[in-house]
Amino acid sequence: MTIKTALAATALASCLLAAPALAQSVNLYTTREPALLNPVIESFTKDTGIKVNAVFLKDGLQQRVQAEGANSPADVMLVVDVGEIQAIADAGITQPVQSALVDKTVPAALRGAGNNWVSLTQRARIVVVSKDRVKQDAISYDELADPKWKGKFCIRAGQHPYNNAFFAAHLARNGAEKTETFLKAIKANVARKPGGGDRDVARDILSGQCDIAIINTYYIGLMSKATNEQKGWYEAIKPLKTTFAGGGTHVNVSAAAIAKNAPNKDSAVKLIEYMLGEKAQTLYADGNFEYPVNPDVKEAAAVKLLGALTPDTTPLGDVAKNRKAASELVDKVGFDN
Incomplete structure (x- = not known):
């Protein structure tokens, strides 16, 4: 190896070592208002290093994911009504949220059949x-x-x-x-x-x-x-x-599902789990005086103002x-x- 070749190889190795690793990311499609969701998104990225690429839609979320088909970049779909999230699940564009934390934190009545969607906050x-x-x-x-x-x-x-x-x-x-x-x-x-x-x-x-x-x-x-x-x-x-x-x-909910063709499934699960943690639940629920679904969150604004909530046990999927x-x-x- 010539001195010139050796120097070139050394320079290339130095560039590779200096280059940052490819950042993790998760793609979120949502009908929530940005002002309500952005504090949680920013906190998630700060705490995990995972970038959230959020697409805020007024309506048509389900139709967009369906139109994008197998190439849809959507990882997580987050909506503000149980009818919306159930329609998304019925359309066949979700997959089960496989998480022991979700199973432990969210009552069965506030999850879809087979965990095809998960409630995040309650009204x-x-x-x-x-x-x-x-x-x-x-x-x-x-x-x-x-x-x-x-x-x-x-x-x-x-x-x-x-x-x-x-x-x-x-x-x-x-x-x-x-x-x-x-x-x-x-x-x-x-x-x-x-x-x-x-x-x-x-x-x-x-x-x-x-x-x-x-x-x-x-x-x-x-x-x-x-x-x-x-x-x-x-x-x-x-x-x-x-x-x-x-x-x-009786409660209605904001809820999330993982897209059937999610390209970043692991990060999608992490985002949903993070949103069920005490820090995010307080941020998210307090943004609109909603009730957290995590029973360990005792200091949410709605709880302080109106007292603890005991949601009905009728499965929201049936509703x-x-x-x-x-x-x-x-x-x-x-x-x-």
Whole structure:
């Protein structure tokens, strides 16, 4: 070997040693708002060294992954509704999340069949009442059908996804006949045509238009931090401990699945596991006053404000599969008319 060749070989070896190793990465497709998810993504990358390539979509996530087919770069799909995640699983574009940590941390009712999706945070749908005019602290959902609330109950449209999921949970637990009776009874109690948003029912309690309403818990949290008229709406209501008779509280979830053709499966599992850890659960849940699914997280903002949550044990996969039938019952009884 000539001196010139030896020097060239030495230089090449030095370059290879100096070159950084190929960084690990994971590709995330999500319909979550960037502001809610970015703190967790940044924390994950800082703690693990794995870069997250996030694609934020308003809608059409399932259709995009299907169109991309076997060459899809998606590793993790993260959405904000159990109906969405179940539809993704039913489309055959997921694979099981194989993780002892997931099995230990997430209750079976909050996972899809065969672990084809996993819940990350929870939003409870509970009853609120006028702090001044109603003197009770707990209620079952079926008590909303009591005639004593006639002309006093407010609710957003029955076909809205929040209520559709709630009615689907009632259907999964009680069957079509009882759910139809329930829908007719609470429709008979409304103070106004179902509509508006969840925060609007708090406004209407303050005005005296209604005494009782149903609302997602994170809206209560957001109103509690408001610096406008919504703070007054919050101060007018009292959240009740709300459960199905003999069961727990209805929840909807944000949830994640691993894509069937995930090119970075190991990193996908690590991201989901990280999002279930105490640090990420606190960051993620506090971003929108949602409840963590990790039972070891005791200091989340929603827990501090509203107390601990005991979710109903009806599998959310069963709830999702009853959403179409629940929608049909809403139309059948003319709930939104």
